[in-house]
Amino acid sequence: MRIFDRNVTMKKEDFEAILNGSRDVTAYMQVKPQEGITTCFGVRTASNPDYLVKAIYEMYERSLNRKLAVKAVAQLFRSVGLGSLGLYRLLQKLGMELSPAQFLVLVFTLQHQQGWGAPLTLVDEQERRIILRTNQTFESQVLKEWKMPVCGIHVGWIEGVLTAVTGKNWFCLETKCVANGDDCCEFVADQREASWKWKAEAITRGDSAITEYIDFRPLEGKIQLIDDPVVMMPRFIFTSMMNSLTRTMGEAPAGGVNYRAYMDMGKENVAHYKKMGISNPNTLADMAFTFYSQMGWFRIIRMEWNEAEKVKTITLEHTVESESFGKTGKKVCYCTAGLLTGIVEGAFGIKVQGKEIQCRSKGDEHCVFEIRNRPNGA
Numbered sequence: 330m331r332i333f334d335r336n337v338t339m340k341k342e343d344f345e346a347i348l349n350g351s352r353d354v355t356a357y358m359q360v361k362p363q364e365g366i367t368t369c370f371g372v373r374t375a376s377n378p379d380y381l382v383k384a385i386y387e388m389y390e391r392s393l394n395r396k397l398a399v400k401a402v403a404q405l406f407r408s409v410g411l412g413s414l415g416l417y418r419l420l421q422k423l424g425m426e427l428s429p430a431q432f433l434v435l436v437f438t439l440q441h442q443q444g445w446g447a448p449l450t451l452v453d454e455q456e457r458r459i460i461l462r463t464n465q466t467f468e469s470q471v472l473k474e475w476k477m478p479v480c481g482i483h484v485g486w487i488e489g490v491l492t493a494v495t496g497k498n499w500f501c502l503e504t505k506c507v508a509n510g511d512d513c514c515e516f517v518a519d520q521r522e523a524s525w526k527w528k529a530e531a532i533t534r535g536d537s538a539i540t541e542y543i544d545f546r547p548l549e550g551k552i553q554l555i556d557d558p559v560v561m562m563p564r565f566i567f568t569s570m571m572n573s574l575t576r577t578m579g580e581a582p583a584g585g586v587n588y589r590a591y592m593d594m595g596k597e598n599v600a601h602y603k604k605m606g607i608s609n610p611n612t613l614a615d616m617a618f619t620f621y622s623q624m625g626w627f628r629i630i631r632m633e634w635n636e637a638e639k640v641k642t643i644t645l646e647h648t649v650e651s652e653s654f655g656k657t658g659k660k661v662c663y664c665t666a667g668l669l670t671g672i673v674e675g676a677f678g679i680k681v682q683g684k685e686i687q688c689r690s691k692g693d694e695h696c697v698f699e700i701r702n703r704p705n706g707a
């Protein structure tokens with residue numbers, strides 16, 4: 330967000346006065362109600378947009394849960410924070426050397442006085458950790474009924490400002506929130522590299538959704554999920570492929586070929602995660618299940634493990650194949666069965682075989698898969 334305009338000459342003293350509280354932004358604000366224009370430092374501004382804030386949060390909440398909606402808002406406002414680089418450069422030019430935390434405090438003071446951000450108090454500043462507090466933020470008031478840490482606007486803003494001025498990646502966590510019943514909103518920002526592993530683990534834990542990391546460049550014909558190229562394809566590719574194979578080799582062999590191919594894909598997928606630094610077998614399996622689920626392949630209802638029989642049972646609400654085929658009176662999920670089996674085999678380094686025992690296409694409520702040890706690794 331640009332809060333400075335080259336047509337308005339701001340001096341070092343002006344910013345210092347705002348920082349030390351001897352002046353406030355009203356000295357630099359112009360309200361022209363007839364024209365519907367309010368400016369601060371010559372730049373258009375507006376105040377207290379409760380409706381806008383609520384609408385943004387609720388838009389994300391429609392497709393995510395509340396925790397992930399807060400994250401999505403943070404991501405949006407990260408870009409806003411990144412825009413503060415212009416002001417930072419101006420201050421440097423004016424000979425005003427502020428530390429990243431001091432600059433953050435200035436940005437929020439300016440915003441707060443225009444009716445937006447909260448006035449942040451600096452609690453602790455180290456090279457790689459900054460802690461800030463405020464009595465309340467506007468989003469903690471607007472979203473009070475969510476009863477959880479909701480200040481994604483401030484979180485994203487803080488991350489963006491710090492990333493812009495330090496050139497390094499910052500990750501901010503809201504550790505206390507008025508909307509969560511705490512006595513203040515507290516933000517802990519850490520400077521750390523956002524590696525593939527770190528992002529993928531956050532998705533697996535449910536702290537992020539894959540949408541946060543989809544780099545969609547439709548005009549270039551490219552999509553990346555974190556750093557991996559992915560493609561979108563129509564779901565009917567599953568019926569199309571199966572029907573084509575069935576015509577050339579018959580139904581049972583076609584199912585077997587699909588099972589085998591997707592099993593190899595599941596294994597290769599896990600091998601890729603290993604290469605990216607994930608080693609815990611349970612994390613590897615959960616990561617693959619989570620990614621495929623979030624990519625639209627299925628929704629996991631439950632996973633059970635029978636220790637005595639060494640059988641893993643996976644119940645899915647819908648699979649890409651059962652949705653694609655519809656009701657056929659028989660089981661259709663060969664690709665999914667292969668994929669799940671390959672994931673388990675790759676993650677745990679054991680020889681297993683998988684079978685679909687219930688299928689929505691056959692008329693069952695869910696698609697249920699059993700994965701058990703393959704005798705003698707056959």
Ligand SMILES: [Zn+2]
Nearest residue numbers: 469480506514
């Ligand atoms: Zn808060």
Ligand SMILES: [Zn+2]
Nearest residue numbers: 651662688696
């Ligand atoms: Zn099925």
